[in-house]
Amino acid sequence: MRLENDKENMEEFDNKVNVGFAGVIMIALFVLTIVGVILFVNRDALNLLDKKPAPEAQEVKEPDDLDGLVSGSTLTSDDLDIWEDYPKEEPAEEETVIQGSATYEEDKEEDPSEGGTKTEVKLSDGTVKWYPISPYIPECPYKDEMFSTSNGRLAYYEDGKVVSYAGVDISQNNDYVDFNKVKKDGIDYVMLRVGSRGYSSGVISIDENFYDNAQRAGQAGLDIGVIFFSQAISEAEAIEEADFVYNTLNGVDVKYPVVYQMDYVPNDVSRIDKLTVENKTKIAAAFLNRINERSKAEGATGRYIPMLYADKEWAFTSINYLSLWSYDLYYENLSDMPNFPYRFHMWKYSKTGVVDGISGKVDLSISLIDYKLK
Numbered sequence: 069m070r071l072e073n074d075k076e077n078m079e080e081f082d083n084k085v086n087v088g089f090a091g092v093i094m095i096a097l098f099v100l101t102i103v104g105v106i107l108f109v110n111r112d113a114l115n116l117l118d119k120k121p122a123p124e125a126q127e128v129k130e131p132d133d134l135d136g137l138v139s140g141s142t143l144t145s146d147d148l149d150i151w152e153d154y155p156k157e158e159p160a161e162e163e164t165v166i167q168g169s170a171t172y173e174e175d176k177e178e179d180p181s182e183g184g185t186k187t188e189v190k191l192s193d194g195t196v197k198w199y200p201i202s203p204y205i206p207e208c209p210y211k212d213e214m215f216s217t218s219n220g221r222l223a224y225y226e227d228g229k230v231v232s233y234a235g236v237d238i239s240q241n242n243d244y245v246d247f248n249k250v251k252k253d254g255i256d257y258v259m260l261r262v263g264s265r266g267y268s269s270g271v272i273s274i275d276e277n278f279y280d281n282a283q284r285a286g287q288a289g290l291d292i293g294v295i296f297f298s299q300a301i302s303e304a305e306a307i308e309e310a311d312f313v314y315n316t317l318n319g320v321d322v323k324y325p326v327v328y329q330m331d332y333v334p335n336d337v338s339r340i341d342k343l344t345v346e347n348k349t350k351i352a353a354a355f356l357n358r359i360n361e362r363s364k365a366e367g368a369t370g371r372y373i374p375m376l377y378a379d380k381e382w383a384f385t386s387i388n389y390l391s392l393w394s395y396d397l398y399y400e401n402l403s404d405m406p407n408f409p410y411r412f413h414m415w416k417y418s419k420t421g422v423v424d425g426i427s428g429k430v431d432l433s434i435s436l437i438d439y440k441l442k
Contacts, residue, residue, distance in 0.1 A: 187409045189384045199384045205393045206411045210436070215405065221254065222417050222434050233438060235259060235324075236423055237295065237416065237431035238285075240277045247281075247288035249425025257291035257324050257435065259398075262313055264297035265305075267338040272312050282320050291440060293324025295377065296355075299339045300330070301347075303354040310358035317372065324439045325375035325414075327398050328355045331382070349388040352376060356395050373439065380408055398433075413437050 180186065186198040201207075214225050224232035234254055238245055239261035250258070260282055261275040275281075285292055296313050300306040313326060330352060332338055340348065359374040376392055379400040383389045389410070399412035406415060414435045421432035 187380075187384075188407075189380055191381055191385070201409045202390050205390065205409075208406065208408055208411055210406065212405045220418070220422060221432070222415075224434065224436060231436075233257060233435040235293075235414070235433045235435060236421065236426065237261070237433065238281055238426075240275050242430060243427055245281065245284075246425035247285045247290055250285075250423055251288045251290055253424040255290065255423060257293060257439075258285045259293045259295050259324065259327065259433065260285070262294040262296050262316055265299040265309060265339075267299045267333045267336070267340075270299065270301075270305075270339060272309060274316060278316070279320075286321055291323045292321060293327065293375075293439070294320075294322060295327040295329055298328060298330040298351070298355065300351050300355070301339050301343060303350055306351045306354035307358045310355045310362070314359065314362050314372070322372060324435070325373040325396055325398070326359050327375045327377050328352060328359075329377035329398075345386060345388060348386055349391050352387060352392060356392070373442065375413070383408075383410075396437075 180188070180198045182198075185201055187201050188196060189199055190196050210224065216223055216225060221234060222232075223230045223234070233256040235257040236250065236255055237259045247258070258281070260278055262278055263272060263274040265272050282292055294313065294317065296309060298306065298309055300309055317326070330340060330348065332341065343351070356374040356376065359372055363372045363374075373396060375396040375398050377398045377400070378387070378389070393410060396414075397410075397412040398414045398416065399406065399408055400416040401407060402416075402418060406412065414433055414437075416431055416433040418432040420429045423430055423432075
C-alpha cells in the first residue's frame with residue numbers, strides 16, 4: 069500500500085513541477101516582451117535628448133524560441149538606452165592655481181596701488197596706508213637702477229657718468245669738523261644748521277658753530293647750504309624765523325638752498341603737536357615765501373633758494389604737499405630706494421655715514437642738481 073501511494077505522490081509532484089516551470093517561463097517571456105516594447109518605443113526619444121547616434125540594432129529571435137530569448141542574446145546592460153535616463157557622475161576636475169595668475173578669483177590679491185594711482189606710506193606707528201598720487205605734481209624722473217652705492221656713498225649715473233653731488237649735514241652736534249679732509253674725501257657740499265626754535269620754549273637761537281663752520285667750509289672749497297629747524301605755531305612766527313635766517317646769512321656765501329625743516333620731537337612734547345595739516349602747510353608756505361620775497365627784493369647778490377624738508381610720511385600726512393610742491397624738496401628716506409612718486413632735488417639717504425674729518429656718524433645726502441649753476 070505504501071509503495072503504490074508513493075508512486076502516485078511522485079507522479080503528482082512531477083506534474084506540479086512541470087506546470088510551475090512552464091508558468092515561470094511564460095511570466096519571464098511576458099516581462100521580456102514588455103521591456104522590449106518599452107525600449108523600442110522610448111529609444112528615439114532618449115537618443116534625441118542626448119544627441120547621440122542610436123546603437124546598432126541587435127537581432128532578437130521570435131518569442132516562441134524560448135532558448136534564444138533567454139540565453140542566445142549578446143546584449144549587455146551597457147547596450148540598453150534606458151541607462152541614459154540616469155545622470156552620469158563626471159570625475160571632479162582638480163583645482164589648478166597658477167602662481168601669479170589673476171584668473172583664479174580666490175587666489176587673486178587686490179592691488180592696493182589701484183593701478184599705480186596710490187603710493188604706500190609707512191607711518192611712524194608701524195602701520196601702512198595708501199595715499200592717492202596727485203596727477204598735478206611732476207612725477208619722480210629718476211630710475212632706481214641708475215642709483216649706485218660705492219664705499220657707503222650713493223651716486224646717480226647717466227650714460228655711465230656721475231651726475232649727482234655728495235653732501236653732508238653738519239651742526240653743533242658734530243663737534244669740530246676738518247673740512248679740508250671732508251673735501252678730499254669726495255664731499256661736494258655741506259648743509260649747515262643755521263639755527264632753530266626751541267620746541268618747548270619757542271626761543272629762536274643760532275647754531276653755536278655756524279659762523280665758524282661756514283667760514284672754514286668755504287675756505288676748503290665746499291659749497292654751502294643751510295637748514296633751519298622750525299617750531300613755529302603761526303604764520304607770523306614762520307616769517308620771524310625766515311627773517312632771522314636771512315639776517316644771519318648776511319656775508320655768508322650760500323650757493324645751496326635755505327631749507328625749512330619742521331618735525332615732531334621723538335618721545336617728547338613739542339609746540340607743533342596740535343597743529344592741523346592746514347596750519348602746518350600755511351606756516352611752511354609763510355617761511356618759504358618770505359625767503360623768496362626777500363631774495364628777490366635784495367637782488368642777485370642776496371639770492372637764496374628756499375627748499376622744503378620732508379620725508380614721505382610728512383609729505384603725505386602732515387602737510388598738503390600739493391600746495392608746496394613748487395618749492396625744491398630735500399627728501400629724507402633712509403631705505404634703499406627713494407620710493408617717492410614726486411620729483412625731489414636732494415635726498416638724505418643715511419644718518420650713519422662715515423666721512424674723513426668728521427668724528428662719529430654723519431648724515432649723508434646727494435643733490436641731483438648743481439646748485440652753483442641754478
